[in-house]
Amino acid sequence: MIRIKLCKLLRSLVFDNNKVISINNIPENNPWFEGTQAICSILIQKGEKSFQFRVSQSFKPPKSVSYKDVNYQTNLEFPNENSVLSLSKVEETIFEQIKKFKPLKELTFVTNKRGELDLTIHKDYITSNESPYQLLRGRDLGLYQLQNNKYDYVSPEFVDKTSKKLYINSERIACQQVANLGKDRRITFSYIPKNYVLGNSCNFIYCQENEYQIDCYYLLALFNSSIINWYFKHISSNNHVNNYELDLFPIPIPPIESVKKISLCCQSIMDDYDSQKIKQLDDLVCNLFGLNIKDLEKKTTNTFSPYLINLLKKDLSYFYQAKDLKDVNVENLLTSKLNFDSIKLVIPSLLDPFLNKCVLYIIDKYQRISKGEVLNHTSFKLSNLDLEMIEAVPQGGNWTNISKETITKSKRLTRLTQTGGRTTLYGRIDYEKPCYTITTYFNRPGNGTYVHPIHKRVISVREAARIQSFDDSYYFVGTKTSILKQVGNAVPPLFAMEIAKNIASKIDIKTSLDLFVGAGGLSAGLEKAGIRSIVGVDYDRSACLTLKVNYPSINVICGDLTLKSTKDKIYQGLGDEKVDMICGGPPCQGFSLAGKRLIDDPRNRLFLEYLEILEEIKPKLFILENVEGMKSMQDGLIYQEITKEFESKGYKVEGMLLFADKYGVPQKRKRLITIGVRSDIPISPSELFPIPLNTKVTARDAIEDLQNIECSENSFYNSDKISKYVRKLKNSKLF
Secondary structure (H helix, E strand, O other): OOOOHHHHHHHHHHHHHEEEEEEEEEOOOOOOOOOOOOEEEEEEEEOOOEOEEEEEOOOOOHHHOOOEEEEHHHHOOOOOOOOOOOOOHHHHHHHHHHOOOEEHHHOOOEEEEEOOEOOOOOHHHEEOOOOOEEEEOHHHEOOEOEOOOOOOEEOHHHHHHOOOHHHHOOOEEEEEOEOOOOOOOOOOEEEEOOOEEEEOOEEEEEEOOOOOOOOHHHHHHHHOOHHHHHHHHHHOOOOEOOHHHHHOOEEOOOOHHHHHHHHHHHHHHHHOOOHHHHHHHHHHHHHHHOOOHHHHHHHOOOOOOHHHHHHHHHHHOOOOOHHHHOOOOHHHHHHOOOOHHHHHHHOOOOOOHHHHHHHHHHHHHHHHHHOOEEOOOOOOOOOHHHHHHHHOOOOOOOHHHOOHHHHOOOHHHHHHHHHOOOOOOOEEOOOOOOEOOOOOOOOOHHHOEEEOOOOOOEOOHHHHHHHOOOOOOOOOOOOHHHHHHHHHHOOOHHHHHHHHHHHHOOOOOOEEEEEOOOOOHHHHHHHHOOOEEEEEEEOOHHHHHHHHHHOOOOEEEEOOOOOHHHHHHHHHHHOOOOOOEEEEOOOOOOOOOOOOOOOOOHHHHHHHHHHHHHHHHOOOEEEEEEOOHHHHHHHHHHHHHHHHHHHHOOEEEEEEEEEHHHHOOOEOOEEEEEEEEEOOOOOOHHHHOOOOOOOOOOHHHHHHHHOOOOOOOOEEOOOOOOOHHHHHHOOOOOO
């Protein structure tokens, strides 16, 4: 209402005839409404008129909201259809500089339109049969260049009948019609060669010959600049890029020599995509505007939500005493360039290197969240042969779909065709079904069903974490190999939550000791069920780091459970706290159907350590999580022996094979869950297993909203299509 063109008259009616006291913007991803429409509340006083009022990007009680003062009269001087822009004095100065240039709509030689093919109405013209015209959707458009190299085709009949045939047969530039508000780069234009048809999820710019020698390359450089991106972020109010907003883009018209220089520089990027060249081009464009984006970033102070700041303060409070934090400016931490020494300088009292690293990653996590980044949305490089293999595999398909010609290039595939093999190998995820089990090697297509439903890549770390039901704010740290293990070995948090909820409803369980905790999937599930983990123990240092970064309140002990010194640390860490439950899954390689299943595997002896700690603490209950192979080893004799050991310690014991997809997880993960209840508690373990849920969650529910987001260390969320499942994983106060 306060920015879009459609509401221009409504704004005039409200602001010209009433005193506006305050405006509170409510974002599209708010927790109160099912739809994805950005809305606002306006507090007015009838019968008076004022051009001064307050604007907030939050909808909370007044005392917890930060407001920015707005002068509506100043806003009227900007070329944006009487929109309400919440600008600082410095930002107003920048807008004053930008408005010196003509807006795009005043350039008679430029056409600004929506893509010509409606993907619904004209779907019959879309074909897989080769034709002279290929179809581009919004997701195909990247920065300067197209993102994919395989597209659908459009029949010539459509091109002949459309009124936009001229543009199809010409060079132009285009951007996505959807660009999420939280994304750092919201405007991304691609060069579009001749004979490409654009879907209606795109906007395009066409440029005729003109006396200024401005061409599509010059406009491409302008529209991909940091200045235009900054400008658009201030005038936009929703997740869309509208043509009328593009019409407002300021266009410098410098001497022809400067136009040619920028155009040629842009063309060189098309031939050799290089980040240094892109930066140099951006500097040239900034000079045209008489602005420097670095100065601009320094002058425009970042504002962070009180909720995020309080979260960071709370997390830091587990590492430092109050006196050490008293004079620390948390907002400065959120804008600081991070390195180990800087943390020591900011808060010098923390000497432990492990804890210092935790603090570093905690600040890094909140910095990324504040920018709208997708945490851990990184994928893995595939060989040319891997790419050739997966290109042949459709959704729900596997290695049997790969051509004989390609199979002959791989010894492994050749053996598979001769001997047969699991149909999950080289599998492509089916959007309409739950995924197969996420393991520690989802970085290779030949290891299972890990190929993305529509892309030529395996799933990213974040997509795997989504399938495992981790919250989007859960930040995995360490090497790529370590993170693969952390995600793949984890107990799905929502799975753990359902188990814990049922237990807590029948036995008074408030605290837990988590052994073999890994990256904390089980701990995360317990926390969701209201059970507090006091101490978490694991041998993997990177996994311990990830756990401490996400749950600073847990006393994390990194050590070997077979050592007395590690056990002493556990008992010391528990202090006088009463432990109601012990849970965890000892390393399962010795029992796994996928492993060698050796009876004397030394890793299986860790059960004895688990037993020793159980006997020492004597909690009300324990949970043991392991692979299904544990129960079948040696025709069940091994599991019987393990059960007897627990019973000898005074516990009633029962194990059950549970399927994660029956408990709200989009994954066909099978796990043996063993529950033991202390003999003096009058309840059977069988009563504590959760009842399966009625709903099934699919891969589409879990990861479709990430499909158009580039996989990189700095990916930004740009989707307004969020499933109910994803809403569970997104803290609406953070994202």
